[in-house]
Amino acid sequence: MNEFKLLAPKTYPFIVFFLAILLMWFVGKDSQSAKPFQLPSIIEERYSCVAGASAPDEKLTVYVSSEPVARSLADMLCTQPVIKRQYHQVHAYWRGGDTAVMRFVGKGLGDLVNVKDNLVHAFDAENTYGYQRLASYARYQTYLIALKEKPIISREYLLGRRIGLLDYPTSRSGHIVPKNLLRELGLSEDQVTIVYSHSHDDLRRLLASGEVDMISSYWSDTDAARFSKNYIQPIGAEHISGTSWYMKMEKRNTDLFCTLQNSLENLAEQQTSTYFSQLEFSAGCPAQIAGR
Secondary structure, three states: OHHHHHHHHHHHHHHHHHHHHHHHHHHHHHHHOOOOOOOOOOOOOEEEEEOOOOOOOOEEEEEOOOHHHHHHHHHHHOOOHHHHHHOOEEEEEOOOOHHHHHHHHHOOOOOEEEEOHHHHHHOOHHHHOOEEEEEEEOOEEEEEEEOOOOOOOOHHHHOOOEEEEEOOOOOHHHHHHHHHHHHHOOOOOOOOEEEEEOOHHHHHHHHHOOOOOEEEEOOOHHHHHOOOHHHEEEEEEEEEOOOEEEEEOOOOOHHHHHHHHHHHHHHHHHOOOOOOOOEEEOOOOOOOOOOO
């Protein structure tokens, strides 16, 4: 008993320390029993409509970089009898950038996609996933577009300017051509202020709001409502090949091929944009559609 009384004061701190460690272990164990941490998923920019087929898993996936085009096309497709028979829903995505192209074309997740021909070829998507060209947009010119004056192509003029570009390196008018121009003029990226955006529409928003001095993009007739054609400056090659519409045709689904071509033609007729209103159609449909 006397020995216990002598030892107790010495062992007491160790007992307290042990109990504290044990308590921390239990608290940690409880916290670890919760659901494991997961990285938040990327917000999808998507619009969906119901077509009609009873099978819920039958979805037609559309990818195009323009939100207005994506929404209009989806609504149009959901009314088509062939789409109603074959698909339950139409999902239209418009998130831009190389990540989206990799997902919808490189992995073959898109049933109807609007992309550059060279990207389809790079992924060998025609052989791997059976992508077939439906139609192509006309060639176009790249411009520096400003709000209050016509840009000058010179090192002195562009030095220190705020220039809006697209944030994906495969875009010719929004990235490749203006970057080449800066290199040719001997301007590094720390000698100009580059403001990156995810779409041509957002580039125009940046310019209209005064957040940039100019943007690099194509010119459309609809731009005249907000900007002056006197304040655009052509840069780069005179004609850049436009994007093309491809469908994933794993089977000889001619009805779907023709319906998609018809829908794209109707969509082009509704567009006020010069670029989206000019389509050249590929052969592959019966006589009533082919040869337009």
